Amino acid sequence: MSQLFTFLDMSGYGNFIWPAFGISAIILLGILVHSQRFLKRTEKELETLNNQVDTSDTA
Amino acid sequence: MAITLLCLTCGLYFSLFKSPPDYQQSDTVRIMYVHVPAAWMAMFCYSAMALSSAAALIWGHLVAQLIAKATAPIGAAFTFLALITGSLWGKPMWGTWWVWDARLTSVLILFFLYLGFIVLHDAFDDTSRGARAASILAVVGAVNVPIIKFSVDWWNTLHQPASVLKLDGPAIHSSMLIPLLLMASGYTGFYLWMLIVRVRAEFNSNKIRAIRIRQANR
Numbered sequence: 141m142s143q144l145f146t147f148l149d150m151s152g153y154g155n156f157i158w159p160a161f162g163i164s165a166i167i168l169l170g171i172l173v174h175s176q177r178f179l180k181r182t183e184k185e186l187e188t189l190n191n192q193v194d195t196s197d198t199a
Numbered sequence: 200m201a202i203t204l205l206c207l208t209c210g211l212y213f214s215l216f217k218s219p220p221d222y223q224q225s226d227t228v229r230i231m232y233v234h235v236p237a238a239w240m241a242m243f244c245y246s247a248m249a250l251s252s253a254a255a256l257i258w259g260h261l262v263a264q265l266i267a268k269a270t271a272p273i274g275a276a277f278t279f280l281a282l283i284t285g286s287l288w289g290k291p292m293w294g295t296w297w298v299w300d301a302r303l304t305s306v307l308i309l310f311f312l313y314l315g316f317i318v319l320h321d322a323f324d325d326t327s328r329g330a331r332a333a334s335i336l337a338v339v340g341a342v343n344v345p346i347i348k349f350s351v352d353w354w355n356t357l358h359q360p361a362s363v364l365k366l367d368g369p370a371i372h373s374s375m376l377i378p379l380l381l382m383a384s385g386y387t388g389f390y391l392w393m394l395i396v397r398v399r400a401e402f403n404s405n406k407i408r409a410i411r412i413r414q415a416n417r
Binding site: 150151152153156157159160161163164167168170171172174175176178179181182183185186189190192193 | 211215220225226227229230233234237272273276279280283284287288290291389393396397399400403404406407410411414
């Protein structure tokens with residue numbers, strides 16, 4: 141347990157090191173989620189529009 | 200995608216567990232493994248955006264324009280990370296979160312250039328006018344990239360000079376260079392992965408807009 145606390149303390153600089161790694165993870169995950177959602181949303185919208193076009197062409 | 204995740208996982212393992220503390224900076228040197236790759240990517244993404252914008256302006260290439268548009272939010276995220284992690288490194292080492300010196304200020308300007316590009320792209324009803332205005336901004340703003348790179352040599356600054364990308368080779372021990380390069384490879388792979396996803400999404404958006412215009416003109 142004390143080894144874990146020593147590791148997390150990072151020679152007394154844990155308050156700076158962990159936020160740096162944490163913010164990096166949050167921002168990169170944010171970009172990942174936003175990009176995937178953007179792609180899914182446009183794919184879905186395009187599919188709906190293509191179906192509408194096909195239906196109106198058939199009619 | 201797998202290579203990116205592998206590089207990031209190995210990079211994080213080496214950064215946090217295997218690399219030694221610095222003899223002067225102690226464990227704070229570990230911030231380097233997220234700060235330096237973010238700063239490299241901030242400049243790399245801007246260079247890619249400016250080159251794509253130039254290609255879009257000169258040849259009217261649609262893919263180049265989409266690459267520039269897709270790169271902007273990713274580059275802005277890397278620049279934001281470089282600024283925040285740099286600040287978190289600066290406080291314990293320099294005694295301040297921020298100084299208005301050439302390196303930090305030019306990176307802040309880079310962040311505003313990214314934001315300007317994103318806002319300008321969507322500022323016009325006519326999307327081609329927005330894309331053109333944003334592309335011009337990206338090309339003109341490219342002058343900031345060499346200023347960032349050489350700011351530590353041209354002006355007095357608290358920021359340390361280059362220690363990896365040097366003509367006479369890296370001035371950094373392999374125990375620190377390996378995790379740094381692993382993280383840099385992971386960040387580069389992440390950019391390419393996100394670029395592919397976002398360019399596909401932008402393609403879809405263009406098709407959606409074209410279909411909507413066709414429907415409206417019927």
